[in-house]
Amino acid sequence: MAYRKLGRDNKHRRSMLATMTKQVVENESITTTETRAKELRKFVDKMITYGKKGDLVSRRKALAFLHNDKKVVDKIFNDLAKRYENRNGGYTQILKLSERRGDDALMVILRLVEETKSEEAKSQKKLEKKEETK
Numbered sequence: 460m461a462y463r464k465l466g467r468d469n470k471h472r473r474s475m476l477a478t479m480t481k482q483v484v485e486n487e488s489i490t491t492t493e494t495r496a497k498e499l500r501k502f503v504d505k506m507i508t509y510g511k512k513g514d515l516v517s518r519r520k521a522l523a524f525l526h527n528d529k530k531v532v533d534k535i536f537n538d539l540a541k542r543y544e545n546r547n548g549g550y551t552q553i554l555k556l557s558e559r560r561g562d563d564a565l566m567v568i569l570r571l572v573e574e575t576k577s578e579e580a581k582s583q584k585k586l587e588k589k590e591e592t593k
Contacts, residue, residue, distance in 0.1 A: 463498045476502050477524055481531045483551070484539070488570030490556070496569040500551045503571075507550045510540035539571070545585075546574065 465472055480502045482489050509517035513536060521532050543550055549572065556566040
């Protein structure tokens with residue numbers, strides 16, 4: 460099976476994942492269960508990839524998935540696309556917390572990765588090498 464069903468039917472699952480994706484983009488981190496975070500990571504990465512493409516088709520796909528929330532789509536296409544322009548995937552990070560009291564589910568923090576100065580310097584060196592070879 461290519462995806463996790465998360466104990467919900469298709470419409471409820473897609474709506475829940477779209478809402479959680481909007482929350483991750485707006486707040487840049489959320490606390491959720493491990494299985495939801497692992498499934499949600501795919502969708503957040505896909506939205507940021509759409510933002511990096513920047514064309515009209517990608518914007519419409521992002522709007523369709525995110526329930527026509529233009530504020531969130533603008534943040535993806537303007538802010539996050541620029542932040543991750545030199546990064547090839549892996550835009551999210553999962554940090555494990557303790558178990559939830561009621562049902563003992565493993566809780567995690569899903570957050571967007573912050574590039575450090577050393578990573579920015581490495582990406583600049585890679586760009587310079589590419590330009591020299593051309």
